[in-house]
Amino acid sequence: MADNKISLKQWRVIDLTHPLDRNMPAWPGDPSFEVTTWATYEKDRYLSRRISIGEHGGTHWGTPNTFIKGARSAGMFSAEELVIPATVIDLRKISTENADYRLSMEDIHAWEKENGRIPPGSMAVLLTGWQEKWKTPRVFLGLDGHNRCHWPGFGPDAVSFLIHARKIRGMGTDTHGVDPGNDKQFKASMAIYHADGMVLECLANLDQLPPTGSTLVIGGLPVAEGSGSPTRVFAFLPPER
Numbered sequence: 001m002a003d004n005k006i007s008l009k010q011w012r013v014i015d016l017t018h019p020l021d022r023n024m025p026a027w028p029g030d031p032s033f034e035v036t037t038w039a040t041y042e043k044d045r046y047l048s049r050r051i052s053i054g055e056h057g058g059t060h061w062g063t064p065n066t067f068i069k070g071a072r073s074a075g076m077f078s079a080e081e082l083v084i085p086a087t088v089i090d091l092r093k094i095s096t097e098n099a100d101y102r103l104s105m106e107d108i109h110a111w112e113k114e115n116g117r118i119p120p121g122s123m124a125v126l127l128t129g130w131q132e133k134w135k136t137p138r139v140f141l142g143l144d145g146h147n148r149c150h151w152p153g154f155g156p157d158a159v160s161f162l163i164h165a166r167k168i169r170g171m172g173t174d175t176h177g178v179d180p181g182n183d184k185q186f187k188a189s190m191a192i193y194h195a196d197g198m199v200l201e202c203l204a205n206l207d208q209l210p211p212t213g214s215t216l217v218i219g220g221l222p223v224a225e226g227s228g229s230p231t232r233v234f235a236f237l238p239p240e241r
Contacts (some may be wrong), residue, residue, distance in 0.1 A: 008236075015106075016216070017059040018134055018234040020051075025202075028147065029052045033099035046061035055228045059202045062228040063206035063219040064193040067186065072196060074226035082218040084169055086235065087122045088209045092129040095152040099142050100180055102155030108162070115211045123216055127206040131174035134204070140180050146216045149181030154188040159181055163195045172216075200233060203221045209235055 018024065031054040056062060064071035069179050086147045089111050095101050102127060104167040112118060122210075130151055133140040142150030154162075154171060162168045171192050178199050179188045189199060200218065214235045219230035 010238070010239040012237040014059050014205055014208045014214075014235040014237065015234055016205050017231070018131075018202055018204045020058050020230065023137070024058060024135065025140040025176060026054070026057060028141070028143075028149070030057060031055055053224055054140075055223070055230075055232055057203070058230045060200075060207075060228055061205065061218055061231045061233075062189070062193075062199040062201065062227070064196055064198075065225070066193060066199075066227040067190055068193050071193060073224070074220060074228055075222045075224040077198070077220070077222070081169070082220060083167065084216050084218070085119065085122045085212075086125050086172070086209060086214045087118050087168075088127055088206060088214070090123045090127045090211070091152055092127060095128040095130075097235075099150040099152060100182055101152040102180055103153070103158040104155050106174050108158055111211070116124050117158060117227075118162065118166040118168070118200065121169050123170040123172050123200065124154075124168045125168075125172035125200070125203070125206060125209075126152070126154065126164050126174070126178075126221065128174055128207075129149060131204050131206060134202075143175060149176070151175040151177070151181040153180035153183065154178050156187045156191070159188045159191045163191060163197070168192075170198040170200065172203055174203045174206050177201055200231075203233060205235075210237070213237060 022033055034228040036050045038050045063074045065073045179186045214237050216233045219232040223229050
């Protein structure tokens with residue numbers, strides 16, 4: 001009898017995390033990433049550095065208490081909740097033409113026509129192409145002459161549908177926010193947080209993921225009362241059978 005068991009070692013692992021460094025993009029007004037040497041080989045016989053970064057710096061996750069006082073914090077999510085299947089929606093073509101583009105119901109219908117119904121309990125992730133702009137912070141943030149941000153994100157009708165009709169557990173993107181950069185009401189974030197979901201932002205290597213079939217493992221830090229944290233995010237893809 002053939003052995004149909006698949007070892008975890010056979011799965012492909014993709015790192016969706018940008019490296020942390022002093023030159024990476026930061027949300028306007030947020031603390032920058034800082035590194036201070038604490039101990040050295042010469043003086044202390046070991047190396048240690050103190051790092052300082054905002055909870056929403058670099059590749060990071062956000063939790064409901066980001067905007068909702070008394071809502072769940074980073075320290076309240078279980079490990080099981082941080083392992084979640086991904087649904088990846090490719091908006092690169094239209095985002096190139098319109099940096100303020102909002103995911104629409106038409107986009108969702110077109111995606112489902114090609115890939116099937118978005119499964120409940122998944123993380124809806126936008127691949128906008130912004131991951132390629134990471135090393136040029138001003139371009140990544142889409143800053144215009146008035147220092148206003150521009151990048152694509154989730155539209156309100158699409159978010160409401162994904163939460164209520166498709167029962168997603170979170171939203172992700174390769175930009176600095178699931179809301180479009182020029183949306184100062186943060187409608188998408190507010191909607192998913194009111195649904196007790198989570199957000200992943202500044203993701204990398206999303207172009208290596210298929211529309212369905214990958215599983216995300218989110219290494220979000222369980223900061224007590226935290227609104228999120230920088231996180232290492234891995235995508236696991238099963239071997240082709």
